[in-house]
Amino acid sequence: VDKDGTRVFDLRMQSGEKEFKAGRATPTWGFNGDHLGPTLRAKRGEKVRVRIRNGLDEASTVHWHGMHLPAKMDGGPHQMIRPGGSWSPHWTVDQPAATLWYHPHPHGATEKHVQRGLAGLFLLDDKRSARLALPKKYGVDDLPVIVQDVRFDGAKFDHGHKMMRNVGFLGDRTMVNGTLAPYQEVGDELIRLRLLNASTARTYDFGFPDDRAFSLVGTDGGALERPARMQRIQLSPGERAEIVVRMRPGERTVLRSFPQDNYGGAWQQRFSGGDDAFDVLQLRAAERLRPSPALPSELGELEVPDGAGASRARFFDLKQSGINGRAMRMDRIDEVVTRGATETWTVRNDNGMPHNFHVHDVQFRVLEVNGEAPPPELRGPKDTVFLPNGTTMKLALRFEGPADPKTPYMYHCHLLSHEDGGMMGQFVVV
Ligand code: C2O
Ligand code: CU
Ligand code: CU
Numbered sequence: 001v002d003k004d005g006t007r008v009f010d011l012r013m014q015s016g017e018k019e020f021k022a023g024r025a026t027p028t029w030g031f032n033g034d035h036l037g038p039t040l041r042a043k044r045g046e047k048v049r050v051r052i053r054n055g056l057d058e059a060s061t062v063h064w065h066g067m068h069l070p071a072k073m074d075g076g077p078h079q080m081i082r083p084g085g086s087w088s089p090h091w092t093v094d095q096p097a098a099t100l101w102y103h104p105h106p107h108g109a110t111e112k113h114v115q116r117g118l119a120g121l122f123l124l125d126d127k128r129s130a131r132l133a134l135p136k137k138y139g140v141d142d143l144p145v146i147v148q149d150v151r152f153d154g155a156k157f158d159h160g161h162k163m164m165r166n167v168g169f170l171g172d173r174t175m176v177n178g179t180l181a182p183y184q185e186v187g188d189e190l191i192r193l194r195l196l197n198a199s200t201a202r203t204y205d206f207g208f209p210d211d212r213a214f215s216l217v218g219t220d221g222g223a224l225e226r227p228a229r230m231q232r233i234q235l236s237p238g239e240r241a242e243i244v245v246r247m248r249p250g251e252r253t254v255l256r257s258f259p260q261d262n263y264g265g266a267w268q269q270r271f272s273g274g275d276d277a278f279d280v281l282q283l284r285a286a287e288r289l290r291p292s293p294a295l296p297s298e299l300g301e302l303e304v305p306d307g308a309g310a311s312r313a314r315f316f317d318l319k320q321s322g323i324n325g326r327a328m329r330m331d332r333i334d335e336v337v338t339r340g341a342t343e344t345w346t347v348r349n350d351n352g353m354p355h356n357f358h359v360h361d362v363q364f365r366v367l368e369v370n371g372e373a374p375p376p377e378l379r380g381p382k383d384t385v386f387l388p389n390g391t392t393m394k395l396a397l398r399f400e401g402p403a404d405p406k407t408p409y410m411y412h413c414h415l416l417s418h419e420d421g422g423m424m425g426q427f428v429v430v
Contacts, residue, residue: 006047006090009040011062013081013104013118014055020180024155029056029116035178037102037120039144042093044126049090054081059106060113062087064122065238066100066220066383068361068400071407071429076360077107077330078407095363096303096381097129098222099194099240101146107330111168111200111416115157117178119146119198124222128300133293134192134217135244141188141292145195145255147280149174149202166320166353167272168201168417174257174278183282190292191283192217192244193255197235200416202273203354203386204257206280207232208245212253215295218242221363221381223299228376232258236356236386238414241377244295247285255281264354264389272353304365304381307396310342316411316425318349318357318387320418323411327422333408334425339401346394349387355418358384359397360409361429368394384414405430 002008016034017025031037042048052062059082063075072079073089081087100122104113121144135141149171151158159169176182197204208214208231215227220240233241247253256279263274314335317324326334337343344367349355363381366374370392378385385393405428412424 006049007042009048009050011037011050012053012055013060018178020152020175026152026155026157029113029118031118031120035117036146037118039121039123040102041123041125044093044095044097044124047090047092049088051086051088052081053086054083057083059083060104060118061106062102063105064100064102066098066363067122068095070402071361071404071409074360074409076105076410080106093124095124096222097126098124098220098381099196099218099242100124101196101198101240103198107328108420111420114198114416115159115169115200121146121194121196128223132299133296135188135190135292141186141190142192143184143194144177145193145281146177146198147174147195147204149199165272168415170202170273174280176281183284185284185286186247187286187290188247188292189289190244190246190295192242195233195235195241195243197237197239199237201237203234203236203260203263204280205232205234205260206255206257208253209256210253212246215244216241216377217244217295217299219377219380220383221304224376224380225300225302226298227295230376233377234260234386236354236384236414237416238356238358238384239386247283247289249285249289250287251285253283254279255283262388264352268353268389302365302381304363305342305396305398306365307342307344307367310344310396311338312341312343314343314345316345316347316357318347318355318413318423319351320353320421320423322422323425326425328424332426333428335427337399337427337429339399339403339429342396342398344394344396346392347387348392349389352389354386354388355413355415355423356384356386357411358414359411362397362399364395364397366393367396399429401429403430404428
């Protein structure tokens, strides 16, 4: 924290090497290290500044996924940092406690930059999160779980051939926080997992082998109104979920990703990853567990708009070739929204393959999924939603600004090869 009270972070993008497998050094990229990046953390109301240096030999950006901030600070494709260059975005945190993340966003190369290891968590806290009886000892009973799929070609990452895989790269194994075959020892009855799907294309359906119920307490942009009991939580690339799991003394269990039955058809399930299963993270409970307080029955009020008084409805048709029939262009503004206005956005995928939809700057509410009320996992604040083939979703969004008619924010499919291929559009707030 500097003298005017700003919380300052330093991030250096650098190339390195990491031994994922003993004796084999894999070339990697990371922030302040060889692979991935540090967890940044700030409180609501705090001013933050991130001093970024690009030590790579390629231009890149750093985007704050899920963060409400001015468009100039967003780190999208218009805020490129040249090799050897630096950039110091700053803003005031003004949103509820949440599990956000950061990653590069250079137009056409995001998949490559994320896959090599440029990603990290950005956690936000607020008065409510400080007060609520949820597990909150970071690394003890409150665990970051960054899930990525990976494939190796000898010592190198294998970026794969895309034949038969129209979602993009799919690995044949997963890692958590950059570790293969990970396990975590835990000593508390209740364990909170902050799940981030930081994979480039793969969607997971997380649960446990004994089908135990867990409590979903948060989605992309923070807490649900109340915990939701469930046995599976599906996350597409970019999405987050906070779940609380009850452990039994001495047990070993595993966070697993199960085959999915709503992945957009049998062909997709078989060839584009929907049928795959992975053991993601083993949890090893101590013989004696510290008692955890019971979960609160209420977590608080949502701050996302409910669609009342919406002044404008927009429609987005998702196709791999582009959104609303247009591939992304850096010099074209696709939508102009009014500061402070509530809008409804209807997003449709009938493109024959899975897509998702992410909007910068805002947390939105899902009003409808195929004309019906959303399931619990879509009832919290969201910035990214999964749309298997045949899905239409209606969202309520409010853009608080500040106005900047010249600098766009992005909306796009977060399957990164689709995004890189032009499945992205730009909006400005005026
Ligand atoms: Cu996580 Cu536009 O990105
Ligand atoms: Cu984003
Ligand atoms: Cu897509």
